Each structure stands twice: as structure tokens, then as C-alpha cells.
Amino acid sequence: MNNKKILIVEDEEKIAEVMTAYLEKDGFNVQSTTSGLNAVKLIKELRPNLVVLDLMLPDLSGEEICTQVRRFSDVPIIMVTALTSEDNRVAGLTIGADDYLTKPFSPRELVARVHSILRRVDSKNLPLADIITFDSEKLSIDITRHEVKIEGTLVSLTPLEFKLLVTLARYPGRVYSRLELVNKLQGYDFIGYERTIDAHVKNLRQKIESNSKKPRFIKTVFGVGYKFEA
Ligand code: CA
Numbered sequence: 001m002n003n004k005k006i007l008i009v010e011d012e013e014k015i016a017e018v019m020t021a022y023l024e025k026d027g028f029n030v031q032s033t034t035s036g037l038n039a040v041k042l043i044k045e046l047r048p049n050l051v052v053l054d055l056m057l058p059d060l061s062g063e064e065i066c067t068q069v070r071r072f073s074d075v076p077i078i079m080v081t082a083l084t085s086e087d088n089r090v091a092g093l094t095i096g097a098d099d100y101l102t103k104p105f106s107p108r109e110l111v112a113r114v115h116s117i118l119r120r121v122d123s124k125n126l127p128l129a130d131i132i133t134f135d136s137e138k139l140s141i142d143i144t145r146h147e148v149k150i151e152g153t154l155v156s157l158t159p160l161e162f163k164l165l166v167t168l169a170r171y172p173g174r175v176y177s178r179l180e181l182v183n184k185l186q187g188y189d190f191i192g193y194e195r196t197i198d199a200h201v202k203n204l205r206q207k208i209e210s211n212s213k214k215p216r217f218i219k220t221v222f223g224v225g226y227k228f229e230a
């Protein structure tokens with residue numbers, strides 16, 4: 001056992017069985033469900049380390065589950081889909097999946113992806129305890145002290161700007177939709193309209209980017225939202 005819990009959400013039982021067998025052989029503690037509604041409940045209760053989520057389910061769609069889960073959890077999600085077009089991949093990214101597998105896939109491929117994502121998450125979570133730095137310490141974020149420095153100089157951010165920066169910087173490269181950011185920032189004295197995110201990003205860029213017109217860290221993903229570039 002490696003103590004990592006994986007939840008498989010898949011209504012095709014044969015596929016779920018094969019995935020479970022391969023992941024268990026690798027030491028994972030695997031649970032599975034065929035229901036989307038049950039999946040959201042299980043993610044709250046079991047707090048899995050990773051979720052393998054089928055896009056096409058009889059009750060809730062994988063996309064809907066993803067959206068709901070992102071309101072309360074950053075658990076890595078691998079979306080499994082029979083759809084192949086680039087459009088669907090982008091749609092998935094906007095709702096916060098971390099990776100994609102297109103059916104049919106080999107179980108070995110799934111196991112490899114699971115390991116690679118968990119490695120990525122582990123290495124990213126480690127420095128979260130105190131300080132994360134980017135670009136040879138040009139930008140440093142001190143999580144516990146709520147301090148951000150640009151080239152060693154303290155920058156004054158509002159609590160909302162700080163939360164926005166940490167949310168994006170915690171998963172470099174991951175694209176966040178405006179709606180996802182709105183949900184993340186609830187409770188930070190925030191009027192929850194998607195477009196108001198743009199105003200906060202603009203302010204944040206002016207404080208941390210040397211050229212806010214050509215941002216180095218906070219990139220716009222056209223038609224989708226924002227991402228942090230490490
Ligand atoms: Ca299915």
C-alpha cells in the first residue's frame with residue numbers, strides 16, 4: 001500500500017474493474033462509484049488523493065461534477081473521455097480537470113498518469129508550508145506570513161489579491177476560468193461577477209509584473225481565463 005486513495009467514477013463497470021485492478025496492483029487504495037451524485041459526496045467524505053472521472057455518466061456529467069468539486073476541493077482530477085476534439089479538451093480545462101485520457105486507453109497509461117500527477121502535486125505542495133519563489137526569486141510568496149516580494153521588495157496586496165495570486169501560483173500552468181476564480185475567492189469581500197476578476201487581475205499585475213501589458217507571471221488564456229506561468 002502507498003496510502004494514496006483514488007476514487008474512480010465510471011458507469012461502465014468493466015472499465016472500472018480493469019482500472020481498479022491495475023491501480024490496486026500498484027498499491028493504491030481504490031474506491032469506485034458509477035454515480036455522479038454519489039461521486040461528489042464521496043469526494044467530500046473520502047478525501048481521495050486523486051479522482052478518475054468519466055465524462056459521460058447517467059446522472060451528473062463529468063463536467064458538472066468537476067465544477068461542483070472545484071468549489072470545495074483542489075483534488076487532482078483525470079478526466080476520461082470518449083470525445084477527442086480539441087474543443088472538448090479546452091472545455092475540460094476551463095472546468096478544472098488536471099489531465100485527460102481518451103478512451104480507449106491502456107491501463108498502464110492511466111497508472112503512469114496517476115503517478116505523474118501525484119508527483120507533481122506532492123512537489124508543488126511541499127513549499128506551500130512557507131515560501132514559494134519563481135524566476136530565480138524575482139517573485140517570492142510567503143504563504144504563512146501573507147507576504148509577497150518582487151526582487152526582495154515587499155509588495156502590498158489586498159487579501160483578495162493575495163488569495164488570487166496564491167490560487168494561480170499553486171498550480172502553475174493550470175488554466176482557471178473566471179467562474180472558477182470567482183468560486184475560489186468567495187468570502188474575500190468579493191462581488192462575484194466573472195468580469196470583476198479581470199479588474200483584480202489587472203490590479204495584481206500592476207503590483208507584481210514589471211510590465212503589466214506583457215505579463216511574465218499571470219497570463220491570459222484567450223476565451224478561457226488565466227494561468228500562472230512558473
Ligand atoms: Ca460512461
